[in-house]
Each structure stands twice: as C-alpha cells, then as structure tokens.
Amino acid sequence: MANEDVAVLVPVYNEARVVADVVAELVGRFGHVVCVDDGSTDGSDAAARAAGATVLRHATNLGQGAALQTAIEHALTLPDVSYLVTFDADGQHQVSDAEEMLELARREDLAIVFGSRFLDERTQAGLLKKLVLKTAVWVTNQSTGMRLTDAHNGLRVIRRDAAAGVHLTQNRMAHASEIVLQLGRTGLPWREHPVHLLYTDYSKSKGQSLLNAVNILFELTFR
Template identity: 35%
Template sequence: MSPIAVVIPARDEQGRVGAVVKRVRSEADGSTTSVYVVDDGSQDGTAAVAREAGARVLRHRVNLGKGAALLTGAEAAVKAGAQLLVLMDADGQHDPGDLSRLLEPIQAGRADLVLGYRLFTREMPAAMRLGNTVLSGLFATLFGVTLRDTQCGYRAVTAKALGKLRWSALDYAVETEMLVHAARAGLRIEEVPIATVYHDRYKGTTPVDGLRILANMLRWRLA
C-alpha cells in the first residue's frame, strides 16, 4: 500500500483538532498513514494538542491562510515520501470515517483527484448552500467541468497530480484554484459523497471570501 499523508491545516482549533487526529489515526492504517497538522499561527494550544494526539506538527509562526498551510503540509508530506495525500479540515467538519471512500477511486486507479461532496441539506447553513451552488455553477460555466461541490476541502490526490495543482492562493480560494489547475491539466477527477457536518456557523468561509473566490475565478479564466 502506498504511503498516505493526511494534511490538516488548523488555526485556533485546540478544542477539536485532537479528536480529529485521533479519529484519523483510528480509521487509517497506522503503518502507512501519517497525519500532518499545520498550525497556521494559532494563539491557543492547537500545536500541542495535535502533537499529543499523534500528529506531526508544522508551525507557521504567523497566520498565512489555509492555502499556505496546505502547501506547507503537502510539501512536508511529499518530501517524507507520501504518494497519496488527503486534505481535510481541523474543525471536525470532515468525518474521518469517509477516508476509505475518498481514497478508493485513486487506489483503484480510476482518479488522480477525488473530491468529497456534501449534500446541500439543512445541515449546511443557508448562506453556505447558496454560495456553494453559485460558485459550483460558475465554475462549470467558466471551466467546462461540472462538479457538485467545488468548495469542499475534503480531498484526496496523488503526489504526482499534486505537482500539477500547485496553487498560489493563500486563503480559502485554494480549493477553487486547485480545481482550475486540475481541469486545465486534464486530471481525472472523481467525486464521492461525504457527511455534511457543521459545528460552527461563524468559522470558515464568509460571504466576503465567497466574493473573493468569485473574483478570482474570473481572473483565472482570463489568465
């Protein structure tokens, strides 16, 4: 089995990151899977909690944003020999129980990039449902690839494909930029359903982030 790395960017998540790391470690095969937590300038004990839970912790001394944290984690994982990477959030929005479902299409050789997609049910805040629908629709129009949930950060990708996704967005636009590069590189993308979990309605992507992503999409289309 290929070495797998689960990369978790985290900022001020001492309350949840420990449980997430422990769940990942219990769901995954410990002999082939490493968990990387990138503490992105946290003011709390995120790094210590993650380390205690068994993760390898990399620390950004100041907050750079989710995109930068993912880049650091992915770079460290690939350097350590990971051939398959899973990207997931630290706040418990992504159920580690979905890991095997996310990895299956790559391990079966059908996909280079696997995206989790959430059902847009009432579990998801209304503003998020609207934002995700608009952004996914616009993505399909601009880039010709129809995806159910372009904003979901729960993804699996091969180390080889990761090189083609190399993003420059430091913030929440990273998810969309990855897909733009994937579409342009002709990567095989597959989507799998994942659980929709929202613990905190105020953290994560805001409407302003949504507008920024929208503006970036137009910029990438013109580039």
C-alpha cells in the first residue's frame, strides 16, 4: 500500500447514513482510518466500526474542532504514522484528491497541504455559499497572515511534525481558522491544492449556512 504511513481522521457526528460508505472507501487505501464519534445518537460509531475504521467515542457532543483534536492526538500515539489527513464524514471529499495531496507533500517535502475548492472551477457553489466562504477566508487571512483561497475546507494533509503543533481550543466551527493559524505558526512549508467538493443533497442539508458564518465570526472575536 502506497499510503501505509497515513492516518485519515474523520470526525463523525450523526452521520450513520453515509459514514460507512466513506470509511469503506478509505480502508485499504490508507494505513489507518480513525473516526472520532462526537457523541452521536444514531449509531454512527457502530456503522463506522463495522466498515473497518478505528472508532474513538466522545461521551458527549463537543463539536467538530474537539473531535479533530482528539483524532490528531490519537494519531500521534501511532508510531508508524507520518502523515495525517483530515477528511469530512459527509462524503463531499474525494479519496483521489487526498491521494494527490499526499503525493504532492511527499514529492515537494511539504509539511502541510490545504485543500481548496476555489483554485479551479470544478466545484459548483451557490452565490450565497461563495459569499459566506469568501468572508470566512478573508477573516482567516486577516488573523493568520496567510494567503489562502479557501479556509473552511475539511480536506488537509498534515505531516507528523506539523500536527504536533496543533492544539485546537475552538470546539465549534471556528476551529477551521484556528488550525490554519496554528499550522502557520509552525513555520513549516505549506501549499494549497485544488480539490473538488461534491455538494450532495445530504452534505447540503448539513453545510454552512449564513447563520453559521455569524457563529464563526463570533467565536473568532470573543475567544
């Protein structure tokens, strides 16, 4: 297996309908598939475990940022892991994108590769969604001093040394900006890579709304 030294981290919260398919696609192509079930009440943990993932369970719902931090800390206890990949459970990411990003990281000796849906024209996002996401990017760039084109993209490749510098304290949505900030502070080389997000009806029903953007702004301002 080409990516034996990779742990794919999937935060899961009430995704029983889709998580098994997502995990099944990942298992066998990456050394470790780690789901952190963030206190789901719909049997997501059993579904993910049956599909072949290692499942860690939060006893109570804390938020995606907290789940991601738990997944990172678990992955760092696995001695054979060199790269961590963060991957959303709702099926909007493509495994092939993750593999391309890993190849890029290995080839160019990059510590961090961020997925961006705005580097090419494949991803079809609505006008309002674009506006929300672009605002989030702008706020993130202001506070991190980095120049990203897409801040709230769940697909990232993080090398082990960079992952050790991540200590997320924003339990809810604002963690996406926080992780960029902390990865930027490591001073390690990074790059963006174009990815294609599939906006299925399912992912749309759970996606970013305008209200969510307000929440993100508040969490970032009053932390």
